[in-house]
Amino acid sequence: MMSEPLPIATGARQDKPNLLGMSMQELELFLQTLGEKPFRARQLMKWIHHQGVVDFDAMSNISKVLRQRLKQLAVIELPEVVHQHSSADGTRKWAVRVHGGSLVETVLIPEGQRATLCVSSQIGCSLDCSFCSTGKQGYQRDLSAAEIVAQLWLANHSLGVYREGGSRVITNVVMMGMGEPLLNFDNVVTAANLMMDDFGYGLSKRRVTLSTSGVVPALERLIGKTDVSLAISLHAANDTLRNELVPINRKYPISELLRATRLYMDHLPDRSRVVVFEYTLIKGVNDLDQHAHELAALLRGIPCKINLIPFNPFPQSDYKRPSAARVDRFKRILQQDGYIVTVRSTRGDDIDAACGQLVGKVQDRTRRNERYRARLRPDEALVKVIN
């Protein structure tokens, strides 16, 4: 894939609304305040999301007067791409600097006909899952809807999609990067809906996936607000082990999580869709035969797929990746029970593929991790976000 020159950052002008993250409805309301007709919103969305145009002056079917007013009253603002890496296996990773100076990362994973973009929803994360590099960095703030959508825009731009004759490269988006999407509810819902909107990025509802570690009340709130596909970061089939791996489980145990998951899936208009359960396999921790049998029993009766993710080691963790034979054995046990199981291939090792790893490395230069961990007592972050 060719790479476009990086777009310029337009600078942080948070005092003006950023049209990049507005839904059609929000854009129509905004234009209404300027005395404009709703169809202008469609025109603007096409320029921004279809054509990749962020300069009002280049929007030729919009009157000069309106362009001038938009320049005065709004921005189309993108974060700055500060690192861009390509792996030998085709994986790409971008680190972007958002308002305030922090970095977030976005990863593109090409696989056959599909190219999946993994986007971040928060700067860092407060949930501190024990196997996650992002969790070790602490939480700074939520990303705005514009900052989430910008990751897709920037990847499209970088891949040449907006060039003349350019065609779509990214087929799937997963909100599985830095952060817990459901703790940034409104912005994530707006961004996901924009990605699925025909005047936005026009991605299929089956191909935009929100992945949650299990913020149960927020999962219930999703019903009726979006019909994005759902992935559950499960990683353990009993509460004792999951409490250790995914601390939010202490607040919302597995039974609650599965109840809310069923509820969400039951409300989707398309009943043929299935939920994906993600299960990171950690050597000697949750990768034994008994764990596979337990998982099979737990998910029985739920229309689902299981995605096994061999643990991606990173410096602050003592966990290890299981052998390929162990992963295969785990997979076979589940398949024998009738499950559709995929194994995420290990990608981008040469560009720090573990979620949060690239940004962690850059930010470690400021020793932020150490300062964060010295400050935070166990469970403090969890209590902070849930209460």
Ligand code: SF4
């Ligand atoms: S796995 Fe997800 S929810 Fe857990 S700490 Fe990492 S980013 Fe946060």
